[in-house]
Amino acid sequence: MAVRRLGLAVLSCLLATPAAAQQVPQTVQLPNGLNTGGTSFLDGFTRTTPGWAVVPYLTISHLDEIKDANGDDVPAFRRPRIDSTLLLTQVAYATSYRPLGGVLGFTALVPLVNLDASFAANSPVRLRDNGFGMGDVTFGPYLQMLPVMREGRPVFIQRFELDAVAPxxxxxxxxxxxxxxxxxxxxxxxxxxxxxxPEWEISGRLNYVYNFRADKASNPPPIPGFVFRNGKAGDAAWLNFATSYQVAPTLRLGINGYYLQQLRDNRTNGVRVADSKQRKFYLGPGTSWQIDQRNILNTNLYLPVDVENAAAGNSLNLQYIHVF
Known part of the structure; x- marks a missing residue:
């Protein structure tokens, strides 16, 4: 099932090459809330019989570094702290239709996000947050394939999904x-x-995002002579990956991570912003607790390994799955 996890965008050319080397400032970045690490263990599984499922997510992030294109701290931000709390509710419905040997379903996700940013009193640049509010809504169809069975047990299962994100x-x-x-x-x-x-599982989710043109931007930099007309975030690809081992009948322990690479630079007024591509690599431990046949709780901690052109810090994700 799809889930989008809050990814805080940090504005301005301070996160790309030095201002003197740029033709235009950076005005847009990758979407807030990409599913980087929001799903992990046993990700290929969801229900294959008609019915509903509800998945609440709680993600708490503490970002205390802002990285430039070389992965170094941006000196213009002193003692940054960007805290975010995401409560995401996903509703999915599996239909009785079985095209191509799979189960057709539909999903929708509605996020509630609280932002809290602060910087040192002497920080040359500070970022102002928008407090509490609803995030962008994700929705779309998916095709859940039936499991491949060997010797009476599933050995492989997969799902294909196409999501739209409405601003x-x-x-x-x-x-x-x-x-x-x-x-x-x-x-x-x-x-x-x-x-x-039977005890060991390996899961992953390969994602690609294509972003349409933006006609509004978050607080474009006040550069003399510059007028914002439009912006476009470059497309990106990323992989969520996880592996776990069943150490008890209802408990799995494992590791989880994700790797994101932006494929094209962002654009402002149709002009490419040099060295504006993001890269993120996170790893951490996780657990999966099967409370009963209808309820599962996944816990994932993500720690930064390599980050470029983005804010960095620790993130804890809780995923509760209930099948009706």
Whole structure:
């Protein structure tokens, strides 16, 4: 099932090459809330019989570094602290239709996001947040394939999904950190789970995001002679990955992570912003607790390994799955 996890965008050319080397300032970045690490263990599985499922997510992030294109701290931000709390509710429905040997379903996700940013009193640049509000809504169809069985047990299962992201969340042009990205995006993804043994599982989700043109931006930099007309975030690809081992009948322990690479630079007024591509690599431990046949709780901690052109810090994700 799809889930979008809050990814805070940090504005301005301070996160790209030095201002003197740029033709235009950076005005948009990758969408807020990309599913970087929001899903992990046994990701390829969801229900294959008609019915509903509800998945609440709680993600708490503490970002205390802002990195430039070389992965170094941006000196213009002193003692940054960008805290965010995301409460995401996903509703999914599996239909009785079985095209191509799979189960057709539909999903929708509605996020509520609280932002809280602060900087040192002597910080040359500060970012202002938009407080509490609703984020952008994700919705789309998916095709859940039936499991591949060997010796009476599942060994491989996969799902294909196509999501649209509607920019209906809270947005203030005069603030730097908003719940909404301010533009439409399309995200196709492929989720899978492979079980080499009954106790050991390997899961992943390969994602791609295409971003449409933005006609509004979060607090464009006040550069003399510059007028913002439009912006476009470059497309990106990323992989969520996880592996776990069943140490008890209802408990799995494992590791989880994700790697994101932006494929094209961002654009402002149709002009490429040099060295504006993001890269993120996170790793951490996790657990999966099967409370009963209808309820599962996943816990994932993500720690930064390599980050470029983005804010960095620790993130804790709680995922509760209930199947009706």
């Amino acid at each position: 209906v969340g809270k947005f203030d042009r005069d603030l730097d950190l908003n719940q909404s990205s301010g533009y439409w995006s399309v995200i196709p993804n492929w989720a899978f789970t492979f079980l080499p043994t």
